[in-house]
Amino acid sequence: MKDFFSKISLGKKKEEQQNKQDQLKDNIEDKELYKAKYMERKDSIEYKEIEEKNSSTLFRKLKNGLSKTRKGITEKVDRIIGQYQKIDEDLYEEIEEVLITSDIGMDTTIEIIDTMREKAHQEKIKDPQELKRLLKEIILSILKDENQEKIIETPSIYLLIGVNGVGKTTTIGKLAAQFKSQGKSVLLAAGDTFRAAAAEQLSIWAERVGVDIIKHQQGSDPAAVIFDAIQAAKARKIDVLICDTAGRLHNKKNLMNELAKINRIIEKEYAQKNRCNLLVLDATTGQNAISQAKLFSEVADINGLVLTKLDGTSKGGVILAIKKQLGIPVSYVGVGEGIDDLQIFDATQFVEALFE
């Protein structure tokens, strides 16, 4: 009898193992199939239709996410312009006030208004409604970044930097989901060993997205986590490794040392790989985000910014101040808490969504 039950349990185990192997095989086949389909169909009408549908969904999400900022900037400017029959200094002053109160910042606002005045003069514009078109053009020229268009390949290693609470963990989860949906293999590294719940939160995201995570105990050396994660990424031939870091700005020297050590390890262990340091900033913190960006760029090379929680603020104009004052390209914008609410920043789409 005992023999009979142990045979059944052995059979079950075998079946479970087989199922797991089949599942793994399916995943690999799915991924390969996806890649093949993606490459094959890139020029087909069907593929283009799917792409169009996706981009209109993305645009709608962006537009929804920017609705507070649109109310705070464009709709206010619209109302003001509607009250004027001709362009005069009072009109410029009123527009200036709107821009300043939406966190675009004094210097950037003055520059925008000066350019607007100059362009209106050059183009001999008389109709106040035309100023809206000029504002749109000027904002686009500030946000457009030639460097950004040159980024064609996905970096193999991302280091996410930023203070606690700005949305780093969520951004890592969203990024992982995006890369995974493109058929890339992803690994996460819990480099924030300082805060107790950081690795736990990241593990929840890893599970949600269905990717692996490398983590150590709280208080351990973050550089050691990154080292182990790189070794695992090499062994498993991972396409994208995304690393979290602790954002202790109050201790600038420690932060600088920690990031420098992590950088040394990446340079040594992952030298041939394409890398990207992303600074995550919370748009709802307005001018505070700018001071954070200034401080972080003193301690690390920042390749791009992620501006989160744009959906939660009417002061999304801070994106202009950041771009103008820091010159660092905005790589991604967060327009919601959902897994697919992180978008690659596209200046033209952003401005269209703001002015539509």
Ligand SMILES: Nc1nc2c(ncn2[C@@H]2O[C@H](COP(=O)(O)OP(=O)(O)OP(=O)(O)O)[C@@H](O)[C@H]2O)c(=O)[nH]1
């Ligand atoms: N509305 C909105 N909420 C966001 C966005 N990005 C992140 N959040 C929320 O912001 C909060 C903080 O996000 P986390 O990812 O935990 O922030 P963190 O920087 O990792 O912070 P710590 O984990 O405390 O270090 C969470 O409630 C997120 O859901 C966004 O784009 N829009």
